Amino acid sequence: MEQKQDVVYYQAKGGKYRWVAVTALLLAIGAILKMVTPGVAGVTPNWTIAMYCIAINLIRPSLSQAVGIGLVAGAVNIPFSKSAFPYGNLVSELAGALICTLIVSAAIDIKIGKLNIRPAISGFLSTVCSGLVFTGILKIVLSLPLQAYLYGMLPVVFITGAINCLITQLLYFPAQRLFDANGGH
């Protein structure tokens, strides 16, 4: 049986749809965390946004993929949440996913010293952007008073943004190490 064979190097052709799989699974996690998170002083992270930010940081999608991811993210919570305005969620997550993708694909380095803080920045801006869009739509559609918007909603948007900033940064790196360990059984 001993025979010398020529070694052939193959290009990995797999993983064409890994971005679909990763995003689907992370969005599922976002949806369950939304259900099980203990409310901390009334402020909870927006897990859905945090999860698609991690997904987008991992997979670096194109803008057209980002549109799809944002819409799916907005839709995933519809069957579970008691969202006040599902169509608002579709639009706001679309905005969040686009912002995140723009930051992720920006050619500039986003670092403090040696620390890459791109995940944190993308997590913060996506959450704030998505929050502003959602509350903005809500304000107009439900004709909420300006004071309620300024003092009730905006602070929540920014606090959630800060929490998400932290979560995205903390979870991204362990996730990324595992994501890149392709085929390392």
Next chain:
Amino acid sequence: MFKVAPLTKIVFTMVVSLWAVALFSPLALSVVVGVQLLLMVLGRVEAKTYKATAYLALFAVFLFLLQYVFVPDTRLALVTGLKMMAMAMVFILVLATTRVQDLTAALVGQCRIPYEYAFMFTTALRFVPDFLSESRTIQEAQACRGYSTKGNIVKRMINFLAIVKPLVLRAISRSETMALSMELRGFGSQKRNIGSQVALGWHDYTALSGMVTVTLGIFLY
């Protein structure tokens, strides 16, 4: 009503949202809410649908109060609460009477949404129960190791991340298996047949023309 195609129901959610945005009369908005409630009864939805609707109603009351505190105008506050109710309820109604897969099939087949995204959506839904039980297991395990959800906000959050992190990491490693299995099963091939979908029938055209009429009525009025 419930023989209408999924596509018609998707249009219905949009149209109802549009009505809710356009209408400013508490009476008209109550009618929109009332009709939806009637459709739920006619559609013999499960008890949990009413429970979800009750939650919404509670939230509508909260919105009413919020609005009233800032602007003490009962009529305006009522409109706000009812608008929210009308818009959110339609999703509960449609999801209680239609399978999610049929809705996505309509979106892919009739609205030309790329299949990848419909797949992403239903697959996410498929894994929700699995991850829910997984999160409970992890939570119990971490509780045994002395993680608690007490302490200040930052501490509690970081402790909670001890539950989230393993979930996320498992999802990442699962994604590899899933992506491989998707390719083995021919995902992404151009040959894919779009699956069975409900073509629009006379029910649908009746329903759709009804919706158009009401919409025109609202805007002309």
Next chain:
Amino acid sequence: MSEIVISGLSYTYPKAAKPSLQNVSLKIDSGAFAALAGLNGSGKTSLCLAIAGAVPHYYGGAMAGQVYTGEVKTTESGICEIANIVGLVLEDYESQLVTLTVEEEVAFGLENRGVEQSEINRRVKEALQMVGLSGKEKQQTAALSGGQKQRLAIASVLATKPQILVLDEPTSALDPEGASELYELLHRLNQDHKLTILVVEHDLSLALPFASQFILLADGSVEKAGSPAEVLQYMGSKQHYACSLPPLWQLKLGLEPEFSSFGDWKTDDEAANELIHCLEKLEAGKSA
């Protein structure tokens, strides 16, 4: 005709320092029931992936030698075409299940291949029947038990009518009862539907009653392959496999130096019969 022929297969993952498979040559006959054993890291999973074409197509990397499944050379065929010949059920079978309901799961691979709806319906029914999940078509995937999910994963790869079924550590997440039920199922698929089966198994005693061939991998190479008896005999002679040996064979190999040699036991009953017979003879000898 040999269903799976592997010759001189060596393979290294793209970022790996050392090869996962080294000069593996194997034949698995059509209709065989083969069990693949070996310590952790011996290359069992890589070998499964190579038979299904995921190695090298999906992962890339350096490969030498050939894998033939049926008439098809895996390196010259697409991963999806190979799936028409080889059904692969991975260890984490739950991640293979991607749809909301049972019937959609089985139909998924067929829909992607553009099979006609009436044919899909027929095959879904057939595949579910083969694994004993008939009547659960409309059930939510998430509501199934672990064992049922695994059967669903099997049904979903059987839908494309492969001749070969490869399962990677299918019993690692099952309780003993579930594990033996799974083997009953695999035995049925092997006997009634003439499927060639290759199963990676830590606990060889599960595979022993059904397997026609054992393969022992070590450090990416075939250490021993042949009939179950040959391989178990070999494992018995090696100290480090002592724990991997089925209890039945530990008993047999332990007793044989004291008594005569026994048959190649596959089940407890066979062993019990022979031992009773042997004891009776001893008793008879004493009383004589």
